[in-house]
Each structure stands twice: as C-alpha cells, then as structure tokens.
Amino acid sequence: MSIKTKFFISSIIMLVLPVFIMLLITAFIFVIFASYMPGISIEISGMSETYTNPVMQKYAILWIIILIGVVAICCVGITTYLSRTILSPLRQMIDAMEHIAKGDLDYEFTCSADKEIREVYDSLDRLRISLKNSVSSELRREKEYRRLIANISHDLRTPITSIKGYVEGIKDGVANTPEKTEKYLDTILLKANVLEKMVDNLSVYSRLDFENESYNMQIHDLNRFVTELLGEYSIDLRNGNVELEIGEALDKGDTVYAKFDREKLRRVIVNVVGNAIKYKKPGAQGSLKVDITHEDNGVILSFADNGIGISKEEESKVFETFYRSDPARNLDAQGNGLGLSIADRIVREHGGKIWMRSNEKDGGVTVYIFLPNRILKRGRTCEY
Numbered sequence: 009m010s011i012k013t014k015f016f017i018s019s020i021i022m023l024v025l026p027v028f029i030m031l032l033i034t035a036f037i038f039v040i041f042a043s044y045m046p047g048i049s050i051e052i053s054g055m056s057e058t059y060t061n062p063v064m065q066k067y068a069i070l071w072i073i074i075l076i077g078v079v080a081i082c083c084v085g086i087t088t089y090l091s092r093t094i095l096s097p098l099r100q101m102i103d104a105m106e107h108i109a110k111g112d113l114d115y116e117f118t119c120s121a122d123k124e125i126r127e128v129y130d131s132l133d134r135l136r137i138s139l140k141n142s143v144s145s146e147l148r149r150e151k152e153y154r155r156l157i158a159n160i161s162h163d164l165r166t167p168i169t170s171i172k173g174y175v176e177g178i179k180d181g182v183a184n185t186p187e188k189t190e191k192y193l194d195t196i197l198l199k200a201n202v203l204e205k206m207v208d209n210l211s212v213y214s215r216l217d218f219e220n221e222s223y224n225m226q227i228h229d230l231n232r233f234v235t236e237l238l239g240e241y242s243i244d245l246r247n248g249n250v251e252l253e254i255g256e257a258l259d260k261g262d263t264v265y266a267k268f269d270r271e272k273l274r275r276v277i278v279n280v281v282g283n284a285i286k287y288k289k290p291g292a293q294g295s296l297k298v299d300i301t302h303e304d305n306g307v308i309l310s311f312a313d314n315g316i317g318i319s320k321e322e323e324s325k326v327f328e329t330f331y332r333s334d335p336a337r338n339l340d341a342q343g344n345g346l347g348l349s350i351a352d353r354i355v356r357e358h359g360g361k362i363w364m365r366s367n368e369k370d371g372g373v374t375v376y377i378f379l380p381n382r383i384l385k386r387g388r389t390c391e392y
Contacts (some may be wrong), residue, residue, distance in 0.1 A: 018086050019142075026079045033074055033343050097125045104132060113140035163206055167199040174199075184228040209346040212275070216353045223269045223357060230266040230379070231258060231300060234309065237274060238298060241281050245296065248285035250313070255299020264307060265298065268358055276351040276362070277309075280375045283347070289371070305379035307359070314372040323364055325350040 107115035113136055174192045183189040216219040238252060245252050281296065288294035294314060301308040318326060329349045348362075355362040360379045367374055 018090060022082055022086055023260040026075070026082050029078050029082075031073050033078070035099065044296055049255070055282075087374055092127070097129070101125075101129060104136075108132075108139070110138055112144060143247070145181050164203065167202045167357065171196050171199045171203075209350060212350055213346050216350060223272060225267050225358075226271055227267050228270060229263055229264050230268070230307065230309075231262060231264040233260075233270065234258065234277065234298065234300070237277055238281070241278070243283060245281070246293065248288060250285050250288055250296050251295035253295060253297040255297060256311075257302070258298060258300045264302075267306065268379065269354075272354045273358070277378065278312075278353050279347040279351050281310045283375075284311065284315060287313075287317075289314070289316055303378075306378055309377040309379075311377075312367060312369045312372065312374040314367070317372045318364070318367060323366060327362065 104115065115136075116133075174196050178189060178192055183192045212221070235254070235258065238254070242252060274354055284294065284296045292314075297312045299310050299312075301310065348364075352362055355377060356381060360377065362375065362377050364373050364375050367373075
C-alpha cells in the first residue's frame, strides 16, 4: 500500500469511526435513559430545546465528554499506527545509511513498508551495491598497479643488465674480433627491441586503462586484412620454425567487410601470432592454422597452434592484466603479461570477444576472436 492511500483511508476512518461509535453510545444512553426515566418531558419552544429535568442535562454533558474521548482515542490510535508504519522503516533506513557512511558496504537490509519507502530502500540498496562495486574495482586497480610496479622493475632489469654487460664487454675489449663485436651489437639491439616492446605495451595499456585511446573505426575487408597481415609475418613464422596454414574459408578469399580499427586489430592479431612463435614446443616443428567462420550475428577468427599450451584452469585467466602461466611453461619467453590483456580490451571496444581453449588432441591452444554483426559478403550490403 502507498503512503498516499494509507493517509486517505486513515482520514476516512478518523471521520467515520467516531461517528459510528457515538451513534452506538448515544443509542445505548438513550435506552438506559428511557428505561429509568419514563416520565421525562421535553418542551420545545421555537427551534430551541428546553430540558425540564436536570438529569437529562447530566446525560448530555456525559455524552459530550464521551464524544471528545472517542475522537481523541481514534486520533491517537490512528496517528500511532501511521507513525509506527512510516517512522519505523525510516529509522531502519537511517541505521543502514550510517553503516554505509562508516564504509560497511556488505551491510544488507530489506524493507516491507509502503510503496514509496520501499522505492527509497531499493534506491539506497542500489547505491550501496554501486559503491561496493566501485570500491572493489578501485582496490583491484590499486592491486594491479602495485603488481605493475613490481613487474616493471623485474622485467626491465633483465634486458638492461644484459645490455650493460655487452656494452662493457665491447669497451673492455672482450669483443676483440669484428665477428664478436657484431654479435654483441646484435644482442644489444635485440634486448633494446625487447625494452621498446615492453614500454610500448605499457603505454598502450595506460591509455586504454584511462580510456584515452581513440579508435579509427572504418569499414575494411577483414579477409584481405588478415591474409595480408599473415603474409607480413610469414618470415617471422618461418624463422621461428612455425608452419603457417590458411584455413579453407579464409583461403577462398570471399569478401568479408567489417568495421574495425586497422592498427588496433593489427596489434591483437600480431600478439596472437607472436605467442604462437614464442610458446612453440622446443625442438619441434610448430604450426599455426588461421581460419574464419561466419556466424548469423558476426564472424569468428581462429588461430590454432600446437605449442606448449595451457591448462584448463588457465583458460579464463590468461587475459587478466599481468597474468603469466606456469613459469615452467614460459621457458625463456620475454614479456610483461600485458599483451593478451591489451588484446582483450581492444576486442571488447569493438563490441566483440576474445577467448582461448586448449587443444586436447595436438596440444597447444586455439585463440578465437569474435566481431559482431559487421558482415558484408559477396556484394550484399548491411547496416552499420
């Protein structure tokens, strides 16, 4: 029941109930009066009544006193009822707000009061949940940044130490032949490239985290974009002893238009291809099969390798910021655990989804990238 309805009903009761009670009392007094005073007479002169018996005046005074008492009792009773049903939930609400003000966001409260008060309760509880989620998110972000600092200090120390060692070797004359000097310089360049990639990932992650990264969303041929990108990295795959296999659907070359940011999606695919090279089984021939699947509501790119793989438990964790799998699986791979996290953020900004599954048959993993409702195939148009 709403408060408005409750006040309306209470007002009617405050008017009707005293009248009804006084009618009963008046009838009762009249019966008693008629029974004990059968000979009483009332003279009427004009519009006024003249009571010839003083007993009747006493009964009239008694009637007025009872009337005032009945009205007062009804008013106090109804007011007490309204106060209890309205003020009690408000006091509970104040208590809940004090818990929230003290930071106790796990304090849950319910209400069975009137409609308007329940709405206020629901709004307050939604505020509590929103604050709780916000605080949890802030604590999680603070934890991530603490881990970021720890990871940066650890990840940068190794290549910097290596660069310093090779530079000192050149200065001290350890590299005493042109071949050895060239080898030292190549190693320094390799480590510098590792540092550059780490810093680049940190920069991109920072921009994505603070939502300062802009997206140049345009319509492109997704099929052509992927095949050209794989062509650019064919040498890297060959040097990494990884055989590239183009799936039948992707190899057909059907035009598949999609709306995406070329540079952002390029970063995602390059990271996936790079991981296929990085986590290849040592001493074994690697493979990477890339294909495209058309769905009613979008398109799925798949990247299946036969590398060292991950456990089932890690499938849902690899896209977490700074997550690294079992160190025994990482071997000598370089990285700061940001690549897949950045890929996940970019794909979600495209309205899509990226996930990873273990390949039980051949080992390795398959990475899936879903882009929604952005297909234009063989000349057919669609809305964007």
